[in-house]
Amino acid sequence: MIRFDSVSFRYRGDAPLALDGVCLALEAGELVAVVGANGSGKSTLARLCDGLLEPTSGSVTVDGLDSVDPASLWKVRSMVGMVFQDPDDQIVGTVVEEDCAFGPENLGLPSDEIRVRVDSSLRAVGLDGLERREPHLLSEGQKQRLAVAGALAMRPRYLVFDEPTAMLDPVGRRAVLEITERLAHAEGHGVLVVSHDIGGVARADRVIGLAGGRVVFDGAPEGLMDDASMLLRVGLSLPPAARLAAALRARGLDVPAPAADAESVVASLWR
Amino acid sequence: MALILADIACVYAAGTSLESAALHGVSLTLSRGDLVLVLGPTGAGKTTLLRAAAGLLSVSQGSVEVDGLPASGRGSTRGAVGLVFQRPESQFFSLSVEDDCAFGPRNLGRAPGEALQDAREALAAVGLDPSTFGPREPWSLSGGEARRAALAGVLAMRPRYLLLDEPTAGLDAAGRQSVCAAVEEARTRAGVLVVTHDAESFLGSADRVLVLRGGRPAFDGDVSALLHALPTLAAADDVDPPEVPRTLMLARERGLLPPGPLTLDVESAADLLAGALPGGERR
Numbered sequence: 001m002i003r004f005d006s007v008s009f010r011y012r013g014d015a016p017l018a019l020d021g022v023c024l025a026l027e028a029g030e031l032v033a034v035v036g037a038n039g040s041g042k043s044t045l046a047r048l049c050d051g052l053l054e055p056t057s058g059s060v061t062v063d064g065l066d067s068v069d070p071a072s073l074w075k076v077r078s079m080v081g082m083v084f085q086d087p088d089d090q091i092v093g094t095v096v097e098e099d100c101a102f103g104p105e106n107l108g109l110p111s112d113e114i115r116v117r118v119d120s121s122l123r124a125v126g127l128d129g130l131e132r133r134e135p136h137l138l139s140e141g142q143k144q145r146l147a148v149a150g151a152l153a154m155r156p157r158y159l160v161f162d163e164p165t166a167m168l169d170p171v172g173r174r175a176v177l178e179i180t181e182r183l184a185h186a187e188g189h190g191v192l193v194v195s196h197d198i199g200g201v202a203r204a205d206r207v208i209g210l211a212g213g214r215v216v217f218d219g220a221p222e223g224l225m226d227d228a229s230m231l232l233r234v235g236l237s238l239p240p241a242a243r244l245a246a247a248l249r250a251r252g253l254d255v256p257a258p259a260a261d262a263e264s265v266v267a268s269l270w271r
Numbered sequence: 272m273a274l275i276l277a278d279i280a281c282v283y284a285a286g287t288s289l290e291s292a293a294l295h296g297v298s299l300t301l302s303r304g305d306l307v308l309v310l311g312p313t314g315a316g317k318t319t320l321l322r323a324a325a326g327l328l329s330v331s332q333g334s335v336e337v338d339g340l341p342a343s344g345r346g347s348t349r350g351a352v353g354l355v356f357q358r359p360e361s362q363f364f365s366l367s368v369e370d371d372c373a374f375g376p377r378n379l380g381r382a383p384g385e386a387l388q389d390a391r392e393a394l395a396a397v398g399l400d401p402s403t404f405g406p407r408e409p410w411s412l413s414g415g416e417a418r419r420a421a422l423a424g425v426l427a428m429r430p431r432y433l434l435l436d437e438p439t440a441g442l443d444a445a446g447r448q449s450v451c452a453a454v455e456e457a458r459t460r461a462g463v464l465v466v467t468h469d470a471e472s473f474l475g476s477a478d479r480v481l482v483l484r485g486g487r488p489a490f491d492g493d494v495s496a497l498l499h500a501l502p503t504l505a506a507a508d509d510v511d512p513p514e515v516p517r518t519l520m521l522a523r524e525r526g527l528l529p530p531g532p533l534t535l536d537v538e539s540a541a542d543l544l545a546g547a548l549p550g551g552e553r554r
Binding site: 037038039085139140141166167168170171172235236239240241243244247250251254262263265266269270 | 312314357413414415440442443444445447448468510514515517518520521522525537538541542544548550551552553
C-alpha cells in the first residue's frame with residue numbers, strides 16, 4: 001500500500017504549507033480519486049507518491065519502503081507509475097512501440113521481455129495495431145493512453161494520474177476513465193486519480209477531498225455527491241444530474257439522493 | 272461590422288507528402304455582443320479555425336475579414352482581434368499582474384500610463400480588483416485567477432473580437448464560473464468566439480453554435496436548433512451532451528418519456544419527466 005503518515009510539504013522555507021498533516025492509504029486493486037480546488041495541494045500529493053518530492057515532515061511509504069530513503073528510492077519509483085496532464089510532456093519515442101519501450105529499455109531488460117511488456121501494455125490501453133504509428137499522428141486521447149502504456153510497461157503496482165482528462169475531448173476522456181477503472185478493478189493496480197472530473201469521481205471506490213492542503217473528506221463518492229457544501233469546498237460543483245434529481249424529488253418522484261450522472265437518475269426512474 | 276469567415280479552407284504542409292486539410296468550407300460571422308461557440312472532437316479543426324480568424328494562418332480558400340479589412344497581411348487591422356491561447360497563464364513573464372496586462376497595449380504603441388490604465392480596467396472587467404491583484408506576482412494566483420488575468424491581458428488591448436481557446440480547461444468549478452462571468456463581461460465590449468469541449472458551461476448563454484467534424488461544419492445554428500440536433504450529434508461523438516438534455520435523451524431511449532424537444536433547464540426537464548411518469552406532478 002502507498003501510505004501517507006502525517007505528511008506536510010512546503011515548496012520554500014518561507015512558503016505556506018502546500019500539504020498539511022495528510023494521512024491516507026491506497027491499496028492494490030483500489031481506485032481512489034483525489035479532488036480539491038486549484039491550489040489545494042492535489043498535484044503536490046501526486047508528486048509525493050513516488051518520491052518526486054520529499055515530505056517536509058511525516059513520511060510516505062510504498063509497501064513499507066520509505067519514498068525518500070536513497071536505498072529504496074529507485075525501488076519505490078519502479079513500483080509507482082506516474083501519468084501527467086499533458087501527454088506530450090512524457091512522450092519521447094518516434095513511433096508508438098518505441099515510446100512504450102523506453103522505460104523497460106532503461107531497465108536493461110532483454111529484448112524479448114521488452115517485446116512482451118510493450119505488447120501487453122499497448123493491448124491494455126487499446127493501442128494494439130498502432131505500434132508503428134508516429135505519436136504526433138495520434139489523437140490527444142490516444143496520446144494519453146500511450147502515456148499510460150509507457151507507465152504500465154514498467155509493471156508498476158501503483159499508478160498515479162494527475163488530471164489525466166483535463167486536455168481531452170469527451171471520447172478521449174471516457175476512454176481514459178474506463179482504463180483507470182479497469183486497471184484497478186480487473187488488473188489489481190492501486191490507482192490514484194487527481195481530477196476535477198466529476199465523472200471520474202463517481203467511478204472511484206473512495207474519494208479524498210483536499211482544501212488548503214488538508215484532507216477534509218475521505219469516503220465513498222455517494223457521500224460527497226450528497227453534500228453540496230463539501231462539493232463546493234473541494235472545488236466541485238453539484239453535478240447537474242444531482243440538481244435534476246432534487247427537482248424530481250420536489251415533484252414527488254422517488255429519486256435517491258446521490259445522483260452523479262444521467263444514468264443513475266434514469267435508472268432510479270426506471271425502477 | 273463583423274469578423275467574417277467566408278467559406279474558408281486551411282491546409283497544413285501544402286504541397287508536401289504530409290499535406291493535410293484541417294478545415295474545409297467553413298463560414299462564420301461574429302458580431303459585437305455575440306457569443307459563438309465552436310464545438311467538436313479533438314482534431315476537428317477548432318484551433319485551426321481560431322488561428323485563421325486571428326489572421327495567424329493564411330487560408331487556402333475563401334476569406335477572413337475584420338470590419339471589412341483582411342485579417343492578415345498588408346492593410347490588416349492590428350489589435351482588432353484578441354486571441355487567448357489554451358493555458359494562457361503559462362505565458363506570464365512580468366513580475367506584476369498589471370505590468371503583464373499592460374504589455375499588449377504598450378506594444379500597440381500606447382503610452383505607458385494609458386497602457387497601465389487599460390490593464391487596470393481590464394482586470395476589473397474580469398473580476399480581479401486592480402488594487403489587490405495588480406501588484407501581485409502572476410505566479411501567486413490561483414488557477415481561476417491566473418486564467419482571468421491572462422484574459423485581462425488580451426482585453427486590455429481593447430479588441431473588438433475576442434477569440435478564446437478552451438478557456439475553462441483544467442479549472443475547478445469556482446474557476447469555471449469566474450471565467451464564464453468574465454466572458455459575459457467581455458461580451459459587452461466585443462464579439463466573443465469560444466472553442467471548447469465544455470458545452471455545459473457556455474451553452475446556456477450562446478447565440479450561435481458551430482460544430483466541426485473532420486474540418487467541416489457538422490452543425491451551424493442557434494442553441495434551440497442544436498438541442499434539436501443533439502441526439503444525432505451525440506451519436507456521432509461530435510458533442511458531449513450536457514447532463515440535463517442527456518438525462519432526457521436516456522429517458523427517451525428507455526421509453527420513459529415520449530419523443531419531444533430537449534432543454535438545458537433543470538426545472539423544465541423535471542417538469543417533462545414528472546408529467547410523463549406515474550406519481551410525478553408538474554410544478
